[in-house]
Amino acid sequence: MKSINLILVLSLFIAGCKQKPSTTNNTEPESDTIMFPTELVEFISYQNNPVFTGSGTDTWDSLIRERGYILREEGIYHMWYCGYREGPEKEIHLGYASSEDGLLWTKYEGNPIFDLDWVEDVCVLKSDSIYYMFAEGRGDIAHMLTSSDRIHWKEHGPLDVRYTTGAPLSKGPYGTPAVWLENGIWYLFYERKDLGIWLATSSDLKIWTNLQDDPVIKLGPEKYDQKQVALNQIIKYKGKYYGYYHASAYEDWRRPWTSCVAMSEDLIHWKKYSKNPIMSENKSSPIMVHDGSGYRLYTMHPAVCVHFPH
Secondary structure (H helix, E strand, O other), rough: HHHHHHHHHHHHHHHHHHHHOOOOOHHHHHHHHHHHOOHOOOOOOOOOOOOOOOOOOOOOEEEEEEOOEEEEEEEEEEEEEEEEEEOOOOOOOOEEEEEOOOOEEEOOOOOOOOOOOEEEEEEEEEEEEEEEEEOOOHHHHHEEEOOOOOOEEEEEEEEEEOOOOOOOOOOOEEEEEEEEEEEEEEEEEOOOOEEEEEEEEOOOOOEEEEEEOOOEEOOOHHHOOOOEEEEEEEEEEOEEEEEEEEOOOOOOOOOOOEEEEEEEOOHHHHEEEOOOOEEEEOOOOEEEOOOOOOOEEEEEOOOEEEEEOO
């Protein structure tokens, strides 16, 4: 009888060892790490930041503002930035700079490269041989420009964004356009007064139709993005989409902004990183740039700073 009891005890012990670990909060960090790889969310700021600023003198780009954009092509970094002079007749125009290492930048001698209209908060994509720029114009109305050489840009006017019913958006701002192109479909993420991030699509770049009339990324519930959000960029990494956005816990847009990230598998349903924000201290308008070996993070407002993977 004793031998039978001993066998029973041993059997129960072995079975207990094979049980799955309990699904407590202790497993959440591991899950978060899988969805948000370290190389996409943890960065160390470059000791010589900022790497690019406005002139600080009485020029058209005395100051730079909000989201610029950086593309790396054939080993060269190309940056478009938004410059202005402070004053009652403030105009925001487009400048260009280039760099071999993404740290030391040379401004284009012919800046500003576009001053026919207000250009702010830019997003740049290349498709075939054409560069597409989506930007805010006056009144935070999104518009599109195109170029074949990165320098000379043609204006195409405001984006025609519509509700799911086909009716035009109600009057008011729709800005911070962030665009993704996949399988011939253009995906436009935009904000309205920073109160959420909406998604519309287009197959012809002429009419953009909401996939749903509610935001795909909403405010909160955490404090860091409880009052304002705007998406800056989408990247695709190991089959998942990552949206880098800036956010604020305050209604006053002059308060410090932060940089945050969310993940999606379909561009519609998003999960926010549990350790947001990934950058604070007013380092916002985040842009990820692949440097040939991995991603580095640039924050573009109110000065350009670079942050390397941890």
